[in-house]
Amino acid sequence: MIVGLFNYWIVIVLMMAGLYIVMSSGHLVKKIIGLNVFQTSVFIFFISMGAVDGGTAPILKDGFTVFSNPLPHVLILTAIVVGVATTALGLAISVRVFEAYGTVEEDEILAIDRDNREREISVSTVVTESSQNERDQ
Amino acid sequence: MSQIPSQLVEQLPAIQLLLTLLAAPICSMFRNGDLSWRIATVASWASVACAFALLHQVWGGGSISYEMGGWPPPWGIEVVIDELTAIVLLLVTLFGALVMTALRESLSSIMRHQRQSLYYTTFLLCMASLIGITITGDAFNVFVFLEISSLATYTLIARGRDRRALTAAFRYLIMGTIGATFILIAIGFMYMLTGTLNMADLSERLPEHYDNKVLHASFAFFTIGIALKVAMFPLHYWLPNAYTYSPKATTAFLAATATKVSLYVMIRFIFDVYGVEFAFGQMQLGTLLVPLSIAGILVASLTAVFQDDAKRLLAWSSVAQLGYMALGIALLNANGLTSAVTHMFNHAMMKAGLFLALATMIYRTQSSSLASLSGIGRTMPWTTGAFAILGIGLIGVPFTAGFISKWYLVSGALDKDWLPVAVLLIISSLMAIAYIGKMLDVMYFKPAPSEFAEIKEGPKSMLIPCWIFALLTLYFGIDTRLTAGLAGRVASNLLGAS
Numbered sequence: 001m002i003v004g005l006f007n008y009w010i011v012i013v014l015m016m017a018g019l020y021i022v023m024s025s026g027h028l029v030k031k032i033i034g035l036n037v038f039q040t041s042v043f044i045f046f047i048s049m050g051a052v053d054g055g056t057a058p059i060l061k062d063g064f065t066v067f068s069n070p071l072p073h074v075l076i077l078t079a080i081v082v083g084v085a086t087t088a089l090g091l092a093i094s095v096r097v098f099e100a101y102g103t104v105e106e107d108e109i110l111a112i113d114r115d116n117r118e119r120e121i122s123v124s125t126v127v128t129e130s131s132q133n134e135r136d137q
Numbered sequence: 138m139s140q141i142p143s144q145l146v147e148q149l150p151a152i153q154l155l156l157t158l159l160a161a162p163i164c165s166m167f168r169n170g171d172l173s174w175r176i177a178t179v180a181s182w183a184s185v186a187c188a189f190a191l192l193h194q195v196w197g198g199g200s201i202s203y204e205m206g207g208w209p210p211p212w213g214i215e216v217v218i219d220e221l222t223a224i225v226l227l228l229v230t231l232f233g234a235l236v237m238t239a240l241r242e243s244l245s246s247i248m249r250h251q252r253q254s255l256y257y258t259t260f261l262l263c264m265a266s267l268i269g270i271t272i273t274g275d276a277f278n279v280f281v282f283l284e285i286s287s288l289a290t291y292t293l294i295a296r297g298r299d300r301r302a303l304t305a306a307f308r309y310l311i312m313g314t315i316g317a318t319f320i321l322i323a324i325g326f327m328y329m330l331t332g333t334l335n336m337a338d339l340s341e342r343l344p345e346h347y348d349n350k351v352l353h354a355s356f357a358f359f360t361i362g363i364a365l366k367v368a369m370f371p372l373h374y375w376l377p378n379a380y381t382y383s384p385k386a387t388t389a390f391l392a393a394t395a396t397k398v399s400l401y402v403m404i405r406f407i408f409d410v411y412g413v414e415f416a417f418g419q420m421q422l423g424t425l426l427v428p429l430s431i432a433g434i435l436v437a438s439l440t441a442v443f444q445d446d447a448k449r450l451l452a453w454s455s456v457a458q459l460g461y462m463a464l465g466i467a468l469l470n471a472n473g474l475t476s477a478v479t480h481m482f483n484h485a486m487m488k489a490g491l492f493l494a495l496a497t498m499i500y501r502t503q504s505s506s507l508a509s510l511s512g513i514g515r516t517m518p519w520t521t522g523a524f525a526i527l528g529i530g531l532i533g534v535p536f537t538a539g540f541i542s543k544w545y546l547v548s549g550a551l552d553k554d555w556l557p558v559a560v561l562l563i564i565s566s567l568m569a570i571a572y573i574g575k576m577l578d579v580m581y582f583k584p585a586p587s588e589f590a591e592i593k594e595g596p597k598s599m600l601i602p603c604w605i606f607a608l609l610t611l612y613f614g615i616d617t618r619l620t621a622g623l624a625g626r627v628a629s630n631l632l633g634a635s
Contacts, residue, residue: 086288
């Protein structure tokens with residue numbers, strides 16, 4: 001049970017670990033690492049699904065009789081490319097976030113945004129009050 | 138001579154995808170933003186023509202199967218076009234092309250000239266991949282195109298001028314990737330059971346596994362994954378910020394297409410791949426979807442009423458409207474499904490128009506807060522006029538498109554004898570009156586702030602698409618052959634397949 005399904009247990013462990021990192025970490029780059037772990041677990045899942053014990057790559061030649069299913073492996077090549085693109089874009093956005101905010105910690109970014117909003121509101125109320133004063137005069 | 142057109146017609150499904158997909162890299166090669174805008178606009182309007190031609194071919198209940206690369210299904214990748222596909226294709230291409238037409242003027246103020254061609258490239262890629270999701274008959278293809286469209290969307294959002302656009306895009310990237318990976322897991326489970334990825338083949342082979350736990354897990358992963366992509370309440374967390382901070386005209390495109398195409402994928406998989414009986418009978422999707430969509434409609438409408446930023450208000454209204462569509466699916470009767478498909482089209486049209494009209498106003502005022510839009514009805518009467526028509530359509534006043542879809546939805550609820558649901562729907566319409574009315578009140582009856590007293594009407598290239606949206610809203614409120622007529626046939630098809 002445990003040995004025979006070893007790959008699938010690893011998939012579950014990695015998937016949960018990856019998802020947990022995404023949810024619990026406030027650091028944007030760590031979030032992307034978590035996302036990567038999570039995606040990798042799915043890649044392993046697909047690859048294990050296509051593998052046959054003792055199977056080789058599907059080569060049409062004498063002596064090769066047991067083949068692994070190549071289709072899931074090919075699918076995962078595509079998925080890996082997608083994953084790399086996502087990671088690259090995520091990191092690029094993190095760099096831009098760092099340039100704009102000076103931090104990549106989610107809590108600090110939220111705090112900066114909140115401060116800004118409060119300042120905007122206080123400015124706008126001051127403006128409306130002053131314009132009302134002008135009208136009164 | 139007659140040979141060539143008939144061959145061309147046969148290749149239409151591939152041409153539909155290739156037009157925008159090939160135009161994208163061509164656009165990226167030019168440094169001249171105007172030139173690539175011309176190419177992009179021509180490509181997107183050509184793909185509208187293509188979508189019309191395909192709709193014409195399947196009109197009345199036909200379907201086209203096209204073998205990509207000449208490999209017969211289920212081995213090769215099949216492209217399947219039926220009426221539901223055709224209407225979604227028309228939605229994506231037509232509304233995308235209209236937004237594309239207005240995009241140049243909208244971008245000119247926020248982006249350097251040389252950078253614009255890359256933006257058009259991303260936009261075209263997004264459009265091409267949404268077309269790809271719609272026409273493909275292969276489950277894994279759906280995942281790949283979904284990811285391409287998502288990556289393009291993150292980039293489009295991140296280009297917003299406010300720095301909060303970056304965090305919004307990042308948040309969407311995390312949520313979107315989790316959603317897409319969940320869908321990938323679901324497809325993996327299905328492949329494990331059946332050994333096929335072709336959707337038609339899957340639907341034939343899955344019934345024998347209905348009691349298998351693997352299929353149950355697959356369905357659970359798929360539902361959560363696609364619900365994240367559709368931004369179905371309570372998984373809508375990424376949507377309001379993404380819509381609020383993305384560049385002006387882009388929001389119009391995203392609001393019209395991205396979530397609608399995901400909803401289309403949801404309908405396709407639930408009804409055609411998994412099967413109605415399995416989804417709603419065995420897995421009890423209805424007991425989950427009905428309360429959540431009603432809660433979504435009410436909560437999001439109520440939140441919209443209290444927003445003081447026009448874009449954020451419309452974004453929350455989008456969450457509510459997606460609830461209407463989900464409820465239409467969950468009702469699981471002819472009227473409900475008709476309303477879901479009709480509203481998919483109508484809401485895409487109205488929301489794209491509203492965001493575009495708003496983008497035209499923001500083009501002049503540089504701010505989307507309601508305070509800065511006050512009195513704009515006097516300085517920009519034409520833009521505000523279009524906005525008012527579209528807003529009234531969104532409320533669902535008779536003789537506008539919004540009325541048609543709500544009418545079917547309420548009839549669907551009454552068909553089931555769900556009187557409380559019908560009452561809640563009418564209450565939510567009252568909330569829509571409150572939030573649309575709040576905006577119109579500010580725009581028409583509040584005095585304009587002094588710094589905006591002299592602003593001019595929006596540029597023609599943005600104004601004309603706005604009015605096309607507004608006039609279409611009125612047109613589809615009266616002539617419903619294309620929307621509700623087609624949706625009715627689609628609904629009976631989907632339900633009859635079970």
